[in-house]
Amino acid sequence: MGLEEERAKLERAADELERRSRYLSDLIQQQRRSRGDGRAGEGKERMAAGEEVLVVVKEQGPTEEKQRKRIVDGGRAGSVDPKEQQHPSNIRVRAADMPLELQRRAFRCARQVLGSMPKLDSKRLALTLKKEFDSTYGPAWHCIVGTSFGSYVTHSLGGFLYFSVDKVHILLFRTAVEPLEK
Structure with missing residues (x-):
């Protein structure tokens, strides 16, 4: 072929x-x-524990289209305009399926690392976030950082966050890991 x-x-x-x-x-x-x-923008759909959720994030750089995004939060799904997900320090949640406590930890960690850098080091920020979440919440966290990228990932329920700090976009997600059979 x-x-x-x-x-x-x-x-x-x-x-x-x-x-x-x-x-x-x-x-x-x-x-x-x-x-x-x-009601517009609010959903009450329940999902079974352990279900994987597929989220597609399309990024178009500086000319990004403004569109409503589907997010999943704590077992509830719905459409939320990203503008409604504003946070301090120019943090904007683009899509999320993660408890607020974990989101706040990701925001704090990202702000700390970005604040300590004279210029953006995407690899260092991604590594720091990955290690922080691996050590605190268990293995199989993945992090993608950049100013323009596309992604198509499958993640474990409750383990997905796509946000931006100023013009830096951060995708943090978890995948299921199964122990090896001996």
Whole structure:
């Protein structure tokens, strides 16, 4: 199979995934409206413990489109305008599926490291956040830092935070780790 055929196949798969995601989001909204609890921007959907949640974050650099993002917070899902997720020191939550306590720890750690740097060192910031979360909350944390990047990740429930501090974007997420069989 040629490279072009592979690319076309991947594009079709990505389109199908996006179509299904939109379909599921529409179904959830219809259910909320039919139950009468579908206030704009607030959802009450419950998820089973241990369920993985797929979040797609598309970044377009300085010309980033303003759009409503789907976030998951403490077992509840809903759409929240990123402007509503403002925090002090120019911190803006873009998408989250993480308890507030862990979010605050990530914000504090990011502010400390960024404050100690004369210029941005993305690798150092990513390493510091990863080590902090690995040592405090267990293994398998991953961190991506930059001013413009794209990502497509699957994370463990309650272990995803995508935020920015000024123009630096930080993606911190956890994946499930299973012990090796002996």
